Amino acid sequence: MKGDNIGELEELVLLLVGVLYENAYGVSVLKEMKEQTGREVNISAIHAVLNRLEEKGLLTSGMGGASQVRGGRRKRYYSLTSTGRAVLDEVKSMRDKLYNQLPALNFSA
Amino acid sequence: MKDFEQPKPPRWADRFLEWYCNPKLLEQIQGDVHELFFWRLEERGVKSAKRAFIWDIIRLFRWKNIKRKSSETTQFNNIAMFKNYFKIGWRNILRQKMPSFINITGLSCAIGCCLVAFMFIEPRVIRDQFHENGKNIYLVAHEAFIEGNLGKYGVFDSSLAKELPDKFPQIKRRTRMKGTQNIFRIKDNIFRSYVNYVDPDFLNSFSFPMVYGSKDVLKDPSKIVIDRSAAIRFFGDEYPIDKLLKVIYDEEEINFSVGGVIEDAPNNSSIRPGFLISYEVLENRGQTAQANAVTFIELEKETNALELERSFQSMVSVQNGLKPDAQYESIFLVPLESMAKSNLNGVPGGPPPMAPIILLISIAGFMLLLAISNYVNIAILMATRRVKEIGIRKTIGSKRSQIIVQFLTENLILCALSIFLGFVLARGFFMPWFNEMSGGTISLNLFSNRNLWLFLGLLLLVVTFLSGFYPAVYISKYKPSVIFSGKEKLGKRWGFSGALITFQLVLSIITIVGGIMFVRTNNMQKRIEWGFDKEDKILVNIPSSEVYPELLNKMMSLPGVEEAVATNAALGEAYGNTEFYLGDKKNRASFLSCSAKYPQFMGLELHEGRFFDPELISDSQSSVMVNYKFAEHYGIRIDDLIQIDSVFHKVVGVLNDFTYQGLSDKIEPIIIKAKPDSELNYLTLKVSAGTEMEMEDKIKKAWVDVVQNKPYIGFLQSRIFDSGSEDSRGLKNTMLFTSTLATILAAMGIFGLASLSIASKMKDIGIKKALGANLIQLTKSVYLKFGIMLSIAVVIGSTLAVFIIGIFLDEVYAYHDPVNFIPLFFAAAILTIVVFLTVTTQIGKVKKMNPAETLRMD
Structure with a gap:
């Protein structure tokens, strides 16, 4: 099923959209990613991931917030859907579960 | 603007984005890249920002973002749409029977001509492609x-x-x-x-x-x-x-x-x-x-x-x-x-005959032009009756290009129908006529000829496009608001339609003048004096000098044969050719050797000097006669000397010009030299008056009796130009056919235009009639319009005809009447009558019309 599994970049973007809350659009996601993780991704990749996530139903979007620096063009704001949130939770819990099963540090092997 | 100096993203890259990007996504994407640009501008400077901007736009050029016309769903709709176009097109053809009939008839006649031309030309131009290896x-x-x-x-x-x-x-x-x-x-x-x-x-x-x-x-x-x-x-x-x-x-x-x-x-x-x-x-x-x-x-x-x-x-x-x-x-x-x-020497076959190919292409092109002009005219008027439909289509959301496609689709139906009919017409009528006229054996066989299919396909496309494109563009131009407000009078495009009709009339004047001129030249040739006595003479070949005496005896012993004189070639046939010297100057002229008695025997007329004297030995050795053309061209007088084969010959007589070689050829200088009978090729037998036909068989029998192992060749002197006149008759018939067809097509065009323009003004006319206008007042303007077109066409057409037909006649005939007032007058008269009659049949409607009827309508 769509949305059951998401990739690493998808997870990151999904998290960032959640973090940015009401100010998540292409450029802000890109900037936030650079600041928080140091990763520089091309804007086209961000758009592609955002679109894919929306298709999977993890994000919703709406137009708004024109600004002068954009030449009066509106932004497409994204926000997490409940499914999106659920997927993030699931990913996190799965990770935690697996992480907790790691044996204690042992460098002898 | 306050930030006047501020750098902007590269315009071309921006435009490129606008061009490729899906309009639904454009706003956000463009906004994002612009925002990024200005952000980078602050962080990294102009150059770097610009580079990054361009890079972004190139990276954004991906499948998801690119604008696409048709997704799966719209393709689906296209099929239904075309189905609908076909249906509407078909209904339109059925509903507007008269204009459709005119269009289809015109186009199919023209296409028939094109097919004949194609079938004649194709095997002559595309050669030797059929060998398997x-x-x-x-x-x-x-x-x-x-x-x-x-x-x-x-x-x-x-x-x-x-x-x-x-x-x-x-x-x-x-x-x-x-x-x-x-x-x-x-x-x-x-x-x-x-x-x-x-x-x-x-x-x-x-x-x-x-x-x-x-x-x-x-x-x-x-x-x-x-x-x-x-x-x-x-x-x-x-x-x-x-x-x-x-x-x-x-x-x-x-x-x-x-x-x-x-x-x-x-x-x-x-x-x-x-x-x-x-x-x-x-x-x-x-x-x-x-x-x-x-x-x-x-x-x-x-x-x-x-x-x-x-x-x-x-x-x-x-x-x-x-x-x-x-x-x-x-x-x-x-x-x-x-x-x-x-084009190598000695190779079988040769270059294609250009003259008939050019003639046929011009005729086919003429016809196609005429038919297409008719079509364009009528299609525009027909379409103006459908502006409401177009208005509604546009209001619902049709784009202009869609309406053009719709009209072209409808046009395609009509053209396909015309091509089919044209094929039938060509096969049933044009082809047999043409074969009869040209003695050719062309046939239309669909199954064995791939080029024919290609040609038909191409014809369909070209005709559809040429005839349909302008009307479609013209009619799809109107905005719904204009159509429904009724402000603009649609279909009042007399300028364009008038020009097309005038053009058609010009073409038909040229062809009519051509037809008349060819008929006249043909008749003139029948009356032409050959310059010698052609009647009652039969030629037979002399196979060798050994059998000559026996042959001569046998022939003279036949009752009915009066005289027998030998010649190397019949007058009017292909003569030999010789070099001769006048002083030191080398020249060439036609050359006929014949018996000393021959010129007189054939009834050639003496201009000056004397005929050969059969008794004089010197006459068959060193004397020649020439025709007047020769004497005139080289300035030769009686007793002048001409050197042939290093022997000096004395000119003893100058003959009046006689028809030299074919009725349509120019008279050329010719030298006639006497030779002993036995060295010559043909024996000319003079038979009793009026017995040519029956004597021919008897002579052949007698000939075969004498000569056992050689083929007999015999013919009548009076028939010598038959093959030439057959060609010229064929040409005359072709021209007559062309001019008739051209006139009919032009008349149909006028008919359609007149009837449609009157129909569109029925309401006007109804009101005027109700107010008491008489027929002359009502119809004066229509007559006037066509009168003006006709006058312009006569002036232009006559000028062109004098020029074009003149060149054409010069090409074919050495002697012809000038293209003068008479054929031009006839052509103009014929067209005037045709135009008048066509318009009048339409005016009849106005006469019969009851004003109440039209005014009550809608």
Whole structure:
């Protein structure tokens, strides 16, 4: 099923959209990613991931917030859907579960 | 703006984005890249920001973002849409019966003409493409200096050609071909025919299908292969194989038995087999003097012809060593399929006849232009009745391009219908007429001709587009608001329609003038004085000087034969040609040698001087007569001397000009020289007045009695120009047909235009009529409009006709009446009557109309 599994970049973007809350659009996601993780991704990749996530139903979007620096063009704001949130939770819990099963540090092997 | 100095993102990249990007995504994407640009501008500077901007836009050029016309769903709708267009188009054709009828008739006539032209031209231009192995067959040709000029010759030394397959393993088959005139005897029938001597592989290399017999039959030198029409001509329904044919070589008669029958060569074949005999026969008869033959080689598949051609050069030195009198410069190969275009000396077939091709193309083009102009005119008027439909379509959301496509689709139906009808018309009427006129044998066979299909397809596209594009663009232009407010009078485009009608009238004036001029010239030729006495004279050939006395005696002993005089060629036939010197100047002129009695006997008239005197020996040795043209052209007087073959000849008489060679040819200078009768080719027999027909048979019988092994050639002097006048009659008929069709098409155009324009004004007319206007007042404007168009057309058309038809007549006839006032007047009168009648039939509607009816409508 769509949305059951998401990739690493998808997870990151999904998290960032959640973090940015009401100010998540292409450029802000890109900037936030650079600041928080140091990763520089091309804007086209961000758009592609955002679109894919929306298709999977993890994000919703709406137009708004024109600004002068954009030449009066509106932004497409994204926000997490409940499914999106659920997927993030699931990913996190799965990770935690697996992480907790790691044996204690042992460098002898 | 306050930030006037602020740098902007590169405009071209921005435009590129706007161009490719899906409009739904454009706003956000463009906004994002702009925002990024300004952010980077602060962080990293102008150059870097610009570079990054461009890079972003290139990266964004991906499938998801690119604008696409049709997704799956809209494609689905397209099919339904076209179905709908077809349905509406079909209903429109049915509803507007009269205009549709005019359009379809016009177009199908024009397409019929095009098809005839195509079928005539295609096999003459596209030649030799039908051989199965054609791609591997090459002609071996050479370059040589002859009389100091380097020329290309399509023949090859026949003994070298014989060894080709042994020397070069790439050559699969080789066939030489040499044509000669031979005399045949089948039972009692002796005739002359062209024979091709070929190597046995001829039938294997070339694709001339066998009707009877095997393809290897020519390995036997006692066999002959004939084509189907010859088989039917000689043997009728009998089975032709093993029937005997005799070929008479000099005094020897050799029997050949029919070993095979091939299909007649198609029209587009340069090689015309006719009769085939093994090349061995020719070699055995020791034809070493004529050592060249047309040589074809068939290469093994995948052979590089260029390489082979290079290795052929080694034969140049061999040839030059063996034949010092026929030195080659180089040897080259010509592919069979392009042989006809190569224009080499000695190659079968030649360049296509340009005059009839140009004539036919012009006629077909004329017709197509006329029909398309009709179509455009009527289509615009028809479409103006449908503006409401267009308005609604546009309001619902049709784009202009969609409406254009709709109209073109409807047009496609009509054109496809016309092409079908045109095909039927061409097959049923035009083709047989044309064949009768031109003596041709073209036929329309859909299944065997791929080019015909291509042509039909192309014609459909071209006609659909040419005829439909302007009306579609014109009618789709209107905005719904304009249509529904009724502010603009639609269809009031007299300028354009008028110009088209005038153009049609101009074309038909030209063709009518052409028709009239050809009829007149044809009639003039019938009345032309030949300048000699043609009646009651029969010519028979003199096969050799030995039989001459016996032949003469036999002929003179026939009751009804009054006189017999010999000549080398009949007056009006192809004469010989000679060089002569006037002082030191070399000239050429036609040359006729004949008996001393001949000029007087033929009733040629003396301009000055005297006829030959048969009693004077000097007259048959060193005297000549010339025609007036000669005397005038070279300034010759009686007793002047002309040097022919280093002998001085005295001009004893100047003859009045007589028709020299064909009625449509110019009279040229000619020299007539007396010779003893026995050295000449033909005996002219004068028979009792009015007995030409019955005497011809008797003379032939008597001739065959005397001469046993030569073919009889006999003809009537009075028929000498028949073939020429047949050509000219054919041309006349073609012109008449063209002008009639052109006039009919123009008349139909006027009819359609008049009726539609009156129909669109019915309401106006109704009101005027109700208020008491009479018929003249109502219709004056219509007559006036057509009158103006006609006048303009007459002026332009007459000028062009004088020019074009003048050139055309000059091309065909040496003597013709000038294109003067009379044909122009007739053409104008004919057109005026046609225009008047056509418009009047439409005015009839106005006369009968009850104003109440039209005013009550909608």
